Amino acid sequence: MLPRAKLEAVERRYRELEHLLCSQEVLANHEQLSKLNRERTELEPVVSAFARLTDVERRIEEDRQALTDPELADLAKEELPGLERELGELEQEVRLLLLPKDPNESRNTVVEIRQGEGGEEAALFAADLFRMITRYAERRRWTVEVLSLSEAAAGGYKEVIFLVSGPDVYARLRYEGGVHRVQRVPATEAQGRIHTSTATVAVLPEADDVDVQIDDKDLEISIAASGGPGGQGVNTTNSAVQIRHIPSGIIVKCQDERSQLKNKARALKVLRSRLLEIEQRKAEEALSAERKGMVGSAERSQKVRTYNFPQNRVTDHRIGLTLHNIDAIVGGDLDEVIDALRAHRQAELLKGSTDPEG
DSSP: OOOHHHHHHHHHHHHHHHHHTTSHHHHTOHHHHHHHHHHHHHHHHHHHHHHHHHHHHHHHHHHHHHTTOTTTHHHHHHHHHHHHHHHHHHHHHHHHHHSOOOTTTTSOEEEEEEEOSSHHHHHHHHHHHHHHHHHHHHHTTOEEEEEEEEEOTTSOEEEEEEEEESTTHHHHHGGGOEEEEEEEOOTTOTTOOOEEEEEEEEEEEOOOTTTSOOOGGGEEEEEEOOOSSOOTTTTSSOOEEEEEETTTTEEEEEOSSSOHHHHHHHHHHHHHHHHHHHHHHHHHHTSOHHHHTSGGGGTTOSOOEEEETTTTEEEETTTTEEESOHHHHHTTOOHHHHHHHHHHHHHHHHHHOOOOOO
């Protein structure tokens, strides 16, 4: 049963916001205008779905009454099954829209990819995962900014940290976090044997300055010459910045920019996101066992996905999804996998939702 009183309250607040946004007082206050606009935008999908649901309910009631009218009964019988299906779909849509919003969903996202077990092949796989996510970002018209990059000798990546910006970035990329495993024949394998390698992916919502307060006295900052495989400008200036956050022991190093200030700003961005993730993890662990059982708690589980190239197979172990289009997925076509994971998470959240009527 839908929480009608809650829906009606949302609708009233939406109408109130529309009125406030037309007032001269709000129009003159840019900060308040922006805040109320954001609230209105968040409520709009709920209000729209509720209006469609109410309209379908009205039409169903009219058709049921028309069943007693000899002239309209046949038309009503024909329309009712389709309207009842539409009503069921709208009720599900409204339930999903009423689920508590994760405040991180609309944030930009810091992604950290590191080689795992498997030596050079693991470093090459880490680079493949970076390309997969950046190509997915291109498809969704998100922007990608590399914050830190450590290359391996064979052309792979020991580690790459990058910021992805755009609408609903964390809402979708959150499912990439965990251990990814690849099974394939490395280019250096003369005998044609299949090797198994891994890479780890951490997905962190970008932290704003107000989210994480960092005291300068808690930072130990050191400067060094940029290192790496070579290239113009490398090792010519002391621009690499390493920051150690003394209370947590977290160390972040950025060296991609020639500017020391830019590298420091990037390192602080990564540090803030890691500290925010720690705080949010603590909050998650404090929640009930029911909440822990939802998909969100499994997002850091080991081995989230396997890419088996000889069998053209990608398996997401969290939901038992297997697809046979590995080239497309590694090429950045992740929507089918992510949509399935989101649908599963929403279903689990709906199971755990106990909102009473009103």
